[in-house]
Amino acid sequence: METALDTKQIPVWQDRRAIALLMAASLTTMANATIAPALPGLERLFAGDPNAALLTRLLVPAPSLSVALFAPLAGIAADRVGRRNLLLFGVVLFVLSGCAGLVLPDLPTIFASRLVLGIAVALIMTAQTALVGDYFSGDDRNALTGLQISARNLGGLVFILTAGWVAAISPRLPFAIYGLAAAFLPLMWLVIVDPPRLSPAGVAKPGALSDDHRSWRLPLTMLVLLQGATNMIFFIMPTQLSFFLDARGYDSAIMTGSALGVLMLSGGGFALLYRRIQRAVGYAGIFALGYGAMALGFLILLLASTTAAIFVAAAAIGAGYALVSPSFVALALNLAPARKRGLAGGILTASIFIGQFCSPLVSTPVIATPGYAHLFGGTAVLLALMTAAATLAGGANRLRRR
Template sequence: MEALLVPKQIPVWQDRRAIALLMAASLTTMANATIAPALPELERLFADDPNAALLTRLLVPAPSLSVAILAPLAGIAADRIGRRRLLLFGVILFVLSGSAGLVLPDLPTIFASRLVLGVAVALIMTAQTALVGDYFSGDDRNALTGLQISARNLGGLVFILAAGWVATLSPRLPFAIYGLAAAFLPLMWLVIVDLPRLSPAGANLAGPNDEQRGWRLLLALLVLLQGATNMIFFVMPTQLSFFLDAQGYDSAIMTGSALGVLMLSGGGFALLYQRIQRAVGYAGIFALGYGAMALGFLVLLLAATTPAIFTAVAAIGAGYALVSPSFVALALNLAPRRKRGLAGGILTASIFIGQFCSPLISTPLIAGHGYASLFGGTAMALAVMTIAAMLAGGANRLRRR
């Protein structure tokens, strides 16, 4: 039996535990994309480094490598020693490692600090995902998964816009924004508690998904799809600033503004997630989300004006915000309570594997064939994913008849 569930009469967004978990969710976007507006200037600042071009591009996804490796281990630790310790320690480590770029002397050491930042993110996201499953169920859980994406996007809007402006003063100043996470610690300390552990006998009574067969295979399919989705989406923070720089824009301000539009659009549509998902189901929400992303990349391919660029990134942000909550909701519905930490860790790892692979695949493609090939090929892949989701939804409707 689930414990500490939110009372039905209390809206989930009013629960202090939900607020604390949404604060933790907002750190995900801050972790990677906050320094994106400063990348071209960082490359120029460290121009003496022969690997400056590659290292500056890897600064954004560098935390993803640590998360990809450590998140499953963090999930096991969350199941064994509790979620609270991992969450609090992760936020403290986030503040220290994230802001280290203010003072570190060169790109290799900044890159190393970004890897440590990934350790912090692995702890935070794994614990946070498991706690969502522990504290909430049913409609409350679905609502919170949508609110998480909204928190990531709206938090990212604030952080990235701020980073875009301070990057005009110094390419190092965006690292200071990571220190803001310290303000989240007091509430997390007060309201986040671990549920009582299940005994072996009690584990059998934890919930219907403990008895569900084949959940590992279904989770593996979700993990693969989420990794591919994030690899595609992460073209935005890793390559957009260089694309805009090549187009002749003031890349710091324009990238900050464009990514702000991306986050604002995503945050707004994530608030509608629960309502849309109820209307069209999971297959329908995947079709809508991937279709919007495909349209966004197609518009970006053809974009010649600032409004067109903003329209493109808004569509991409909206599409990503629609599909992302479904991965968490489906995974938490599949995994038994005693395995939620592990499931959250694997799901977290898939996000960041996709993010880390994104520039490794997109940068050589751009170098060899240009941005048109990248955006056109991505739009085509997303169109195929849209059709597959539509076919899956149609097959499900036929089976129900």
């Protein structure tokens, strides 16, 4: 087995531990969206249930609720019982709860299995984030956080497309896709090991923060809040785009799938460039670029009158989100003491899904009264202000270095 102290100088993408962690990252997008193409078929299959319309629509966001509630607890467990056991148990639970929809007899039990799936995702994401910090540092860590976003985007695209094909055969078949995670277990079992358990005295280094030092907590809190807000903004796309396109007279099912596919491909591509761009412009610069691209995307969406413009807007939003997302993980792992990386990973994970859960709660009332123009225009203005703030922060940092 490879250990956490293995220091062979090989590219991060050739490190078997990194490959195992990227496999884990690809599961997070699969959790929610894989069964989306099967929802109409499931509603028809269980038409005898008086709550079928509601329950089928809750199957996709159900895991997010569990992740938001359990991820901080998973973070505490990762620091106390180890990352390896948490990750392996999470993947096994992911397979069992994800595939359960193949055989469960009714919608309420399928809904319950989706809540359990969210617990599995919380375990996987929390352990995976902590292990990135344990195994890698510096440029390698930045490269891996970028590759994670690519794995989530490209993996999600493959899983959703596959689900669309098999859902045409049977609405239950997309649940079988969760079984693919079982193929990842052998590599994870071989290469994922816990780092040595260090005492607080053993962790501390001259000039470093101790676990009892509180100065890391406030910056981490601000980072978590910013990540939650970023995900709330980004999730306007999957939650509201289909209704916007329907109001514009498009075939919303085809156009939404195509636009989200463009978004994922753009995000996956730009995430591969994350390390190079971050090295060139720094963290403040990459936040400015990312939020600027997202602002441009929502502005184009506001003004879009052609299909091509909608695709350009989706590509810009996907690229911007892919640039800022890895920085949250990298900065959090830099801030948190080694023995608190599990907790930091759990809180970060929770903030992603809380932002996703809150997104339609905030955006739907805006659409109901002023309309899509105010939602997209207001979002573009907010992102432009965030771009300006990041630019100013970058300028202030450069002045301090002089």
